[in-house]
Amino acid sequence: MTRQTAALDLRDVGYWPSGRSPADALVSAISFSVGAGECVALVGPNGAGKTTLVRMIAGLASPGTGTIMIDGKSISAMSFAERARRIAYVGQSDEADGRLSVADYVALGLLPHARLFAGGTGRDEARRACETVGLGDLAERRLDQLSGGERQRARIARAMCQKPSLLVLDEPTNHLDPLARGEQLAIVASMGVPIVAALHDLTLIDAFADKVAILADGRLRAFGPPGETLSTANVRDVFGVDMHRLKHPEHDYHLPTLDIRLPMPTTHSTTPC
Numbered sequence: 386m387t388r389q390t391a392a393l394d395l396r397d398v399g400y401w402p403s404g405r406s407p408a409d410a411l412v413s414a415i416s417f418s419v420g421a422g423e424c425v426a427l428v429g430p431n432g433a434g435k436t437t438l439v440r441m442i443a444g445l446a447s448p449g450t451g452t453i454m455i456d457g458k459s460i461s462a463m464s465f466a467e468r469a470r471r472i473a474y475v476g477q478s479d480e481a482d483g484r485l486s487v488a489d490y491v492a493l494g495l496l497p498h499a500r501l502f503a504g505g506t507g508r509d510e511a512r513r514a515c516e517t518v519g520l521g522d523l524a525e526r527r528l529d530q531l532s533g534g535e536r537q538r539a540r541i542a543r544a545m546c547q548k549p550s551l552l553v554l555d556e557p558t559n560h561l562d563p564l565a566r567g568e569q570l571a572i573v574a575s576m577g578v579p580i581v582a583a584l585h586d587l588t589l590i591d592a593f594a595d596k597v598a599i600l601a602d603g604r605l606r607a608f609g610p611p612g613e614t615l616s617t618a619n620v621r622d623v624f625g626v627d628m629h630r631l632k633h634p635e636h637d638y639h640l641p642t643l644d645i646r647l648p649m650p651t652t653h654s655t656t657p658c
């Protein structure tokens with residue numbers, strides 16, 4: 386029986402900063418596969434190694450051990466241009482020139498396909514992507530005149546223009562209001578390409594992800610469908626909070642809910658000693 390080639394395949398991936406040793410690895414022994422069109426949410430507490438891992442998957446850092454393959458080809462064997470055509474990365478920030486118009490910034494996604502200056506088609510594509518993410522009215526505004534959430538939408542639109550075969554997202558819901566979080570995740574999921582997204586909001590994952598990779602202390606703790614991996618026991622163990630799936634009061638489905646209680650503030654006595 387022939388084994389189908391995964392859209393994305395990580396085998397024994399590890400990373401440590403340059404000048405350090407494998408004993409200082411930030412992530413170690415990570416192996417999982419992503420099928421065509423699958424969305425994978427990468428979750429874990431602060432410092433678990435999510436950004437380190439997504440940067441390697443995006444080809445922005447090289448693994449110290451192991452291999453990362455896209456459609457059976459190692460990322461390290463791809464030229465810079467091929468990587469740019471195949472992988473779209475939406476990081477937590479970028480260095481784009483704030484004087485660019487939103488439409489011109491979004492059109493940068495076309496650059497790896499050398500269609501940026503091809504005339505009207507590229508600009509039409511960029512404008513359509515702006516409209517899809519809800520920036521149609523702001524397409525001619527300068528990038529540095531956008532709010533944090535609008536800028537995040539522009540990054541997603543640029544990635545759409547890139548027409549990648551793999552989409553890698555690092556905290557794509559940062560800066561977005563509750564409604565926009567769901568909307569933007571639905572937009573990227575509808576692109577039909579495999580997605581790896583580092584996400585903090587565990588309550589969005591049931592609706593968005595086919596699989597979840599839980600990372601803790603640089604190690605893969607669980608990988609599989611959300612209903613199995615985000616169990617009450619796993620979430621409590623890894624995040625130290627309780628997650629419940631509560632029945633919707635009116636509809637016949639369950640909503641993931643986190644039981645987060647704020648510690649009581651310390652009261653300072655105002656009575657003079």
Ligand SMILES: Nc1ncnc2c1ncn2[C@@H]1O[C@H](COP(=O)(O)OP(=O)(O)OP(=O)(O)O)[C@@H](O)[C@H]1O
Nearest residue numbers: 402411429430431432433434435436437438583585
């Ligand atoms: N260049 C570096 N040198 C040494 N340690 C680093 C370096 N970059 C990151 N780290 C450490 O590696 C660990 C993983 O960082 P990473 O940014 O991958 O975590 P994360 O899961 O994305 O965290 P967060 O949820 O806070 O964004 C952290 O403890 C961080 O301090």
